[in-house]
Amino acid sequence: MTTRTCLAVILAAGEGKRMKSSLPKVMHPIGNLPIVGHVIRAAQAGGCDRMAVVVGPGHEATEKLVTRIAGDAEVFVQAERRGTAHAVLAARAALEKPADDVLVLFGDTPFVTADSIAAMRSGLADGAAIVVGGMRPADPHGYGRLLLEGDQLKAIREHRDASEAERTIGFCNGGIMAFAGSTMLRILEEIGDGNDQGEFYLTDAVEIADAMGLTVRATELPEAELLGINDRVQLAGAEARFQEAMRRQAML
DSSP: OTTSOEEEEEEEOOOOGGGOSSSOGGGSEETTEEHHHHHHHHHHHTTOOEEEEEEOTTOHHHHHHHHHHOTTOEEEEOSSOOOHHHHHHTTHHHHTSOOSEEEEEETTOTTOOHHHHHHHHHHHHTTOSEEEEEEOOSOOTTSOEEEEETTEEEEEEOGGGOOTTGGGOOOEEEEEEEEETTTHHHHHTTOOOOSTTOOOOGGGHHHHHHHTTOOEEEEEOOHHHHOOOOSHHHHHHHHHHHHHHHHHHHHO
């Protein structure tokens, strides 16, 4: 893997209104480091040699943090929120530079690890155009389902659109995705906004790549690494989890 170049695109533009704070969601701390800082460190540990962080308008605090802990990272502003694919394309200037692997990570998932990033990249090294990080939650309600035919991932079906049979599938979308740099822009440019929200969804990339005859894979990752933080209850739980892990490490 050390011979493959890698760009991490970290989506960190959310306002986090449920945090009941003027501070952007990803800037709330866990273990005295903002949430997005944990994601950046995981990307660095996972061998991502370039980084692009997409922030919201007026998020100067996030920009300063990125510069402090990843000085060579590029920061892009998503001026309007029109979906996850739209957010990724806000970093088009970074995507246009050559990279073997492109990881799309979310700035509110602080527990993703270098090992999981390596697992995603391994699928790309084996020839996949897209690798989706999947999980098997105890309660899959609300999650998009991963629809497989053999090893080929055919689609990600959102819960609200899934049939009764599809809702019995326990393998769910964990959010993070990895793309082969050589075909990523071609796939993203095919994503449209013809849905009830009028947004550009990154998950549509799976069906587009499959229709192009490209290889699309799903890799199972630990559910605990993929859980995002959306409110202060989840933030408190994440802090407790972090402190417990640090105490255990110290005692060992």
